[in-house]
Amino acid sequence: MKFTKLNICIKSKTHSDHLAHLNRETITAQIMLSDRCADLNSKTDDANGNEKNTLILKLNLVCTRKGDRFSNASRAGRNLVLCRIEAYPESGGYSSQIRLGANRSDQWVKVDEVEGLWHCSQFLSTEQQTALTKAITTEGWFSQPQHNQAMRFGDLPGWTLELCALIGQSIRSYEPSSADKIGPLPNDILDREPLFDQMIANSYQPGEGIKAHVDLMRFEDGIAIISLESACVMSFAHLEDSAESLRQTESTNVESVLDDAFLPRSSCQQLQSNVSFVREIHQKSGLAKRVDVLLKPGDLIVSHGPSRYFWTHEIDRSKDKQIxxxxxxxxxxxxxxxxxxxxxxxxxD
Ligand SMILES: O=C(O)CCC(=O)C(=O)O
Ligand SMILES: [Fe+2]
Structure with missing residues (x-):
């Protein structure tokens, strides 16, 4: 089996000067397996039924830091922790890998008010969230707070592929009630291959959110969003209602239309007695209907059909908005x- 390039995580073992900068953070290093790869010791590990090898890295590999050259690679290498990494064959297209393990599929709830929207509470366990957050951090995309978005089209990182597989698996094993008929995604979406081929990771600092929008039409139906680190309220507003309410109000400021700060408390009603993550805002007459969904770390939402095309979604984390x-x-x-x-x-043409 041939391995040419792997993204792996290396931590420094020592606090020696020339490694001081490495100690501050976990580095994503690209290990170029050149002729020195004879030093790799590999053994098959198919515990998960996957064709993959466990490699024990020897220390005299050529390392490059992501972005800039790490000149002292082989000298520093002697101080690096020996990494046990998971590697996939070159053809597999995998890069960084995490072990998300199995997931629970019993937490799916349909958000009745927003047709086509489903919520899976605690889709990822605390351990899985930690693994996923670490994998994202290791990518180095958000090492500076002003870097807040990373996109991948095709060639998805290994952890993304794992996430996609987990989502597909969970939805496939969910049995919708006879009333629901279809679960979080209809079969034509669920059966497509690949299920997803584009990934956006967003990082929001406190106070930052995302304006009301419908995802671009260049994307197919069927969208999944995983939340990590901080809870937030995502608000859904029906497009036709919103357009109508905009016509009826003198204000063209959508934010003021969707602003619940002045709504009487009684206008806010929790839906479905057994569900604690959805609330509907009964707007003042003529204003858009809005449904809020509480997304906790580890939660997953999946959207298709009307919720994907006819509802905007928004996260307003400006001052006092996340109540x-x-x-x-x-x-x-x-x-x-x-x-x-x-x-x-x-x-x-
Ligand atoms: O961050 C989120 O939860 C939503 C992101 C989103 O709506 C988008 O990227 O289109
Ligand atoms: Fe979106």
Whole structure:
């Protein structure tokens, strides 16, 4: 089996000067397996039924830091922790890898008010969230707070592929009630291959959110969003209602239309007695209907059909906006992973 390039995580073992800068953070290093790869010791490990090898790295590999050259690689290498990494064959297209393990599929709830929207509470366990957050951090995309978005089209990192597989698996094993008929995604979406081929990771500092929008039409139906690190309220507003309410109000400021700060408390109603993550805002007459969904770390939402095309979604984390039943949500950095599939390119005429 041939391995040419791996993204792996290396931690320094020592605090010696020339490694001081490495100690501050976990580095994503690209290990170029050149002729020295004879020093690799590999053994098959198919515990998960995957064709993969476990490699024990020897220390005299040529290392490059992501972005800049790490000149002292082989000298420093002697001080690096021996990494046991998972590697996939070159053809597999995998890069960084995490072990998300199995997931629970019993937490799916349909958000009745927003047709086509499903919520899976605690889709990822605390351990899985930690593994995923670490994998994202290791990518180095958000090492500076002003870097807040990373996109991948095709060639998805290994952890993204794992996430996609986990989502597909969970939805496939969910048995919708006879009333629901279809679960979080209809079969034509669920059976497509690949399920998702585009990933956006967003990082939001406290106070930052995303304006009301409908995802671009260049993406197919069927969208999944995983939330990490900080809880938030995502608001859904029906497009037709919103357009109507905009016509009826003198204000063209959508934010003021959707502003619940002045709504009487009684206008806020929790839906479905057994569900604690959805609330509907009964707007003043003529204003858009809005449904709020509480997304906790590890939660997953999946959207298709009307919820994908006819409802906007928004996260307003500006001051005092993230209130859930009278309590201010503790805002921390929030990371989300959005998975979608690009529409097939139309042939040029
Ligand atoms: O961060 C989120 O949860 C939502 C992201 C989103 O809506 C998007 O990227 O289109
Ligand atoms: Fe979106």
């Amino acid at each position: 859930w039943f009278g309590k201010l949500i503790d805002q921390r950095q929030r990371i989300s992973v959005t998975l979608r599939r690009l529409c097939a390119q139309k042939d040029a």
